[in-house]
Amino acid sequence: MNEKTKPIHSFRYGNVSCAIWADNSQAGYFFNTTFSRTYRDGEEWKDSGSFDDRDLPNLMKAASDAHTWIMEKKTAAGRQLHEE
Numbered sequence: 001m002n003e004k005t006k007p008i009h010s011f012r013y014g015n016v017s018c019a020i021w022a023d024n025s026q027a028g029y030f031f032n033t034t035f036s037r038t039y040r041d042g043e044e045w046k047d048s049g050s051f052d053d054r055d056l057p058n059l060m061k062a063a064s065d066a067h068t069w070i071m072e073k074k075t076a077a078g079r080q081l082h083e084e
Helices: 053-083
Strands: 009-013 016-025 028-041 044-048
Touching: 009 053, 016 053, 028 053
Parallel strands: none
Antiparallel strands: 009 016, 016 028, 028 044
C-alpha cells in the first residue's frame, strides 16, 4: 500500500495552514502538528515554513485552535476508556 498519508484535521487562516497528524504507537495515539504559509512566486503557488510578522496572528490562532482540537480528542478518548 503506497497511499499518501493525510492529516486527520486541518485549519486555514489567511495564508497560514495547520495540519494535525495522528501517529499510532505501542503507547497509543499521539498527535503531530505542522504549519505552513502559502505564497505566490510569479504564477506558481508555493508553501513555506517561514512566517513574517504579518503572519504571526494567523499562526497563533492556528496553533491555539490545534491545541484545543487535540485536547478535546484526548479528553474524549479518555472518557471512552473510562466508560468501557
